[in-house]
Amino acid sequence: MALSDLKEWLYGCTHCGTCKDVLNIFSPACPSGEMYQLESYYPSGKMLIARGLTSGALTLDDEVLERIYACTGCLSCEQQCGVYHRQHIFEVVQALRTEAVTQGYLNPAYMIMVDSLKKDDNVFGKSKSERGDWAKDMGIKDASQEKVDVLYHAGCMLSFDPELWEIPRSVINIMRAAGTDAGIMGLEESCCGGRAYEIGYVGEFTKYAEHCIETFNSLGVSTVVTSCSDGYSTFKKLYPTVAADMKFEALHMVEYLERLIKDGKLKFTKELPLKVTYHDPCHLGRHLGDDGLYEPPRSVLQAIPGIELVEMERNRENAWCCGAGAGVSQANPELGLWTANERLKEAKATGAAALVTACPWCVRNFRDAVQEYDHDIDIYDISGIVSKAM
Amino acid sequence: MIEAVKSAVVAELEKIVGNKFVSTNQADLYIYSYDLTPAESNWPDVVVLPQNLEELREIVALANKEKVPVTPYVAGGNVGGLTIPLEGGIIIDLKRMNRIIEVNDVDMYALVEPGVTFGQLKAYLENNHPSLRYTYAFSPQSTGVASNAIVQGLDNLSFRYGAASAWVCGLEALLATGEVIKIGSGAASKTWQAIAPFPELDGLFLGWQGTTGIVTKMAVNLWPKHAYEAAVTLMPMDLEGAYAIFQAIIRTRIPDDLIGTSFQLNKVGEAAYAHLKAPIYPAPPVDPKDPEFVITAEITGNTQKELDAKLEAIEEAVKAKCQGYKYLGPDTAPSTTAAFPMQALGVLSSGGGLMWVGTYGPMSTWLETVKKGCELQDKYNIARTCYTRMMNEGHFAGLRWMLPYDKEDPELVQRIKDLCDEQLDLVLENGYIPYKTPVWAVRKLEERAGDEWIKLHRRVKEMLDPNNIMNPGRWGTPG
Numbered sequence: 001m002a003l004s005d006l007k008e009w010l011y012g013c014t015h016c017g018t019c020k021d022v023l024n025i026f027s028p029a030c031p032s033g034e035m036y037q038l039e040s041y042y043p044s045g046k047m048l049i050a051r052g053l054t055s056g057a058l059t060l061d062d063e064v065l066e067r068i069y070a071c072t073g074c075l076s077c078e079q080q081c082g083v084y085h086r087q088h089i090f091e092v093v094q095a096l097r098t099e100a101v102t103q104g105y106l107n108p109a110y111m112i113m114v115d116s117l118k119k120d121d122n123v124f125g126k127s128k129s130e131r132g133d134w135a136k137d138m139g140i141k142d143a144s145q146e147k148v149d150v151l152y153h154a155g156c157m158l159s160f161d162p163e164l165w166e167i168p169r170s171v172i173n174i175m176r177a178a179g180t181d182a183g184i185m186g187l188e189e190s191c192c193g194g195r196a197y198e199i200g201y202v203g204e205f206t207k208y209a210e211h212c213i214e215t216f217n218s219l220g221v222s223t224v225v226t227s228c229s230d231g232y233s234t235f236k237k238l239y240p241t242v243a244a245d246m247k248f249e250a251l252h253m254v255e256y257l258e259r260l261i262k263d264g265k266l267k268f269t270k271e272l273p274l275k276v277t278y279h280d281p282c283h284l285g286r287h288l289g290d291d292g293l294y295e296p297p298r299s300v301l302q303a304i305p306g307i308e309l310v311e312m313e314r315n316r317e318n319a320w321c322c323g324a325g326a327g328v329s330q331a332n333p334e335l336g337l338w339t340a341n342e343r344l345k346e347a348k349a350t351g352a353a354a355l356v357t358a359c360p361w362c363v364r365n366f367r368d369a370v371q372e373y374d375h376d377i378d379i380y381d382i383s384g385i386v387s388k389a390m
Numbered sequence: 391m392i393e394a395v396k397s398a399v400v401a402e403l404e405k406i407v408g409n410k411f412v413s414t415n416q417a418d419l420y421i422y423s424y425d426l427t428p429a430e431s432n433w434p435d436v437v438v439l440p441q442n443l444e445e446l447r448e449i450v451a452l453a454n455k456e457k458v459p460v461t462p463y464v465a466g467g468n469v470g471g472l473t474i475p476l477e478g479g480i481i482i483d484l485k486r487m488n489r490i491i492e493v494n495d496v497d498m499y500a501l502v503e504p505g506v507t508f509g510q511l512k513a514y515l516e517n518n519h520p521s522l523r524y525t526y527a528f529s530p531q532s533t534g535v536a537s538n539a540i541v542q543g544l545d546n547l548s549f550r551y552g553a554a555s556a557w558v559c560g561l562e563a564l565l566a567t568g569e570v571i572k573i574g575s576g577a578a579s580k581t582w583q584a585i586a587p588f589p590e591l592d593g594l595f596l597g598w599q600g601t602t603g604i605v606t607k608m609a610v611n612l613w614p615k616h617a618y619e620a621a622v623t624l625m626p627m628d629l630e631g632a633y634a635i636f637q638a639i640i641r642t643r644i645p646d647d648l649i650g651t652s653f654q655l656n657k658v659g660e661a662a663y664a665h666l667k668a669p670i671y672p673a674p675p676v677d678p679k680d681p682e683f684v685i686t687a688e689i690t691g692n693t694q695k696e697l698d699a700k701l702e703a704i705e706e707a708v709k710a711k712c713q714g715y716k717y718l719g720p721d722t723a724p725s726t727t728a729a730f731p732m733q734a735l736g737v738l739s740s741g742g743g744l745m746w747v748g749t750y751g752p753m754s755t756w757l758e759t760v761k762k763g764c765e766l767q768d769k770y771n772i773a774r775t776c777y778t779r780m781m782n783e784g785h786f787a788g789l790r791w792m793l794p795y796d797k798e799d800p801e802l803v804q805r806i807k808d809l810c811d812e813q814l815d816l817v818l819e820n821g822y823i824p825y826k827t828p829v830w831a832v833r834k835l836e837e838r839a840g841d842e843w844i845k846l847h848r849r850v851k852e853m854l855d856p857n858n859i860m861n862p863g864r865w866g867t868p869g
Binding site (some may be wrong): 045082 | 413420425439465483507594662665666735797
């Protein structure tokens, strides 16, 4: 969406500051504003930048760009704001990014991502030939070659980060134990395009969305399951804007796990004595609006014998972001890690020994922050915890 | 600022607080250049965010040496254009100076730095001192506790205790000349319980809009939080009835908070809270069956029995004194206290703009003023949006007409400005004085107050700020 198409929303913000804190709890809500403190880094500041650029009071320069890109797209501002433009704040930020791309201001970190997308269908600069490596030796069905009922879409992060391969491998083990007829696309899997959308490359996003929808439809699968929250919200919220005809059901792994437990297909055989807290990924919560998946992961965790689940102060729709979103972990690691550290401090305050989440971007960023800030808390994806108890 | 001076000042500021907390970027300067009112914008030259008194002291010393204006800032939501730097210079954003230094449970006060917000204090009290409460404004949680007191805001305990400046029981201020002075008991002891019996020098800073110094610490009274609370609502069919109901309730001395709004403002608010633009222009049609006003009294009690007795006493007082008037109610509902601080300021903005002629004045002319002010709204085809709050047990009233507007609509902006001009003349004639006084109203008040009054203000300002660097162009501007 171009800025000129969003004029309706640009004058909604009075700069009242409601977006700065979680309503009624009054804990910080915006990672970017909280770290930098200058008004221009808060959501209201970005709205005013958009207004200034549109009215001609401002022009794009490197420092303005830095502010535009210092946003994890967590949507907490949209949760806290009560004004009529509230559901369009991040849309305006994205439009600012699109405007930057249109004007030829290319962020070097994003250019690497986009070049990699164009060349190798992933955002990490990795060779496409490595995409299915996580599944080597697992003997998983190749959905591009044989018909399966459920397609597991690993996504870019889980495909190319060997330190996270335990997550998709756990998923496959769970599905096998539950008797699911599942397969993967292996080498033929491609990026969902969500990241391209968030950093302003709408054309790239559209290309991937069309490709993925066409591929999933042609495979004849009933369900596409993913562990990636970004990918899931892209499937659920963005793909319908590209093509309405999606002949498959998209599920996040937390939904699938809950379904397996309810249907009695997943049995826990081991006790796991562990006090954990659950971090709601932004893309599994606020990005889904009223369809946010807040209870399924909690009900899965509470079904595991021995698990004690404790809540952080900011949870569900008010969760503080992990810091990795909207390209921040690649382009502004300082902001990404600072944000994760704030969350880890909150997690530690609950007395939990482990933080469990349901998004590989969150897992990666939290694990990096644990190292960077020397925390003693374990970070798990929910599938990893589930498979430990089987 | 001359470019060479600016470069030197920026370099010095960066040495004081570090690069990260100094900005000359156009985005920042633009954002701090205007507010939600139609006040004329003016860009600062640089924005700086100190973290402690020492950094702030060095910044002000630098500004005073270079004769560069400084404008203190916390959230900018004062609805008076008070943080727009009229003469450019340095915006000192105080949000990083946000320590709650002390909450004294026995002496019932909090000592806070200027960046402490309503939201922060409320959360802190609820988590650590749940038996105590502070007073909160109609404004958002990001509002500064100290700045609200400095601009004499009206809050949700104002019926009982008056404007927010009345809650100040001590302060510390930094002068342009570098002195850090303490006022109140804290100047001579470890506790900050009261200004008395010292001379009330807090008046050198309260109401001055940051033109005499920067408040670096403020002690504010806290109050016991009662376990039982309720809101009682009455809806008179005309303004005469509203006036009679206010008089009846005032004389009971019972409520913590006593406010009234035009019924139309409530309807506008309902739309705004449903995430729609507040529809004030053209004024929506009025149903003659609708009441004119909505009056709400907030009541608290130590026991349910006490609360019930208070509710009964209010009901009886209204029944006895308002027999000749038509009204709906009283209806009792859960208290709205928990909703403060609130989203309303932003929600009601309706296009980035919110304006009002906000005033404090006498109850003796309240009825005439409200009537004429509402009639002016009719004349401009703008919905009646009166908001009034009884202050200090009815010794004076807060009164304003809330005017949300779309900043992108120049015709509406002009309409709002014209209405405000007429309303300002009206209120001044009736003894109502604009609070958080915007600079255009300052000049009108100076004309009315006369030369001796202006001279005194200038002498005070000159004594504390000889180079006129503190938020210049407002109170005490040199002639």
